[in-house]
Amino acid sequence: xxxxxxxxxxxGLQHVFTTRRGRQVGVVSHRTGRRDLAVYDKEDPDxxxxxxxxxxxxxxxxxxxxGTGRVVERLADLHRQVEGLVTExxxxxxxxxxxxxSLGETQARSRTGASIVAVVRGPQVxxxxxxxxxxxxxDKVVVVGTGEGTAGVARILSDG
Numbered sequence: 001x002x003x004x005x006x007x008x009x010x011x012g013l014q015h016v017f018t019t020r021r022g023r024q025v026g027v028v029s030h031r032t033g034r035r036d037l038a039v040y041d042k043e044d045p046d047x048x049x050x051x052x053x054x055x056x057x058x059x060x061x062x063x064x065x066x067g068t069g070r071v072v073e074r075l076a077d078l079h080r081q082v083e084g085l086v087t088e089x090x091x092x093x094x095x096x097x098x099x100x101x102s103l104g105e106t107q108a109r110s111r112t113g114a115s116i117v118a119v120v121r122g123p124q125v126x127x128x129x130x131x132x133x134x135x136x137x138x139d140k141v142v143v144v145g146t147g148e149g150t151a152g153v154a155r156i157l158s159d160g
């Protein structure tokens with residue numbers, strides 16, 4: 001599927017795609033973090049029939065509902081494109097020192113150089129979790145970095 005990306009000077013970026021039924025749907029990503037979801041008229045694609053303004057939190061919830069499970073797929077694609085980049089799925093086991101503690105407490109990025117980019121909890125994917133995100137046993141943590149860095153995050157999450 002083709003996604004048309006347009007820079008909107010002073011505003012942000014617009015991404016538009018066309019559904020199988022010929023309807024154009026777009027997202028305007030403002031520099032402020034706000035997102036506008038737009039549905040365009042099927043007969044006149046220059047006319048917007050509905051716009052929904054979303055806060056950053058609302059946009060994240062909508063993304064989860066629409067299947068951010070694709071985050072893991074996209075990371076795998078990126079891994080194939082960038083030599084030396086490793087993506088690991090690390091479980092939070094019962095007894096982990098981070099079961100019930102926040103991502104920020106791990107200091108994973110500053111300690112290892114690897115980044116925690118998502119957490120899979122049951123059927124939900126929490127993309128780009130913030131430092132206050134609290135881990136729970138059974139979570140699967142998606143980590144991107146060098147092999148050494150991702151191994152370091154695995155050690156932190158299992159040993160402290």
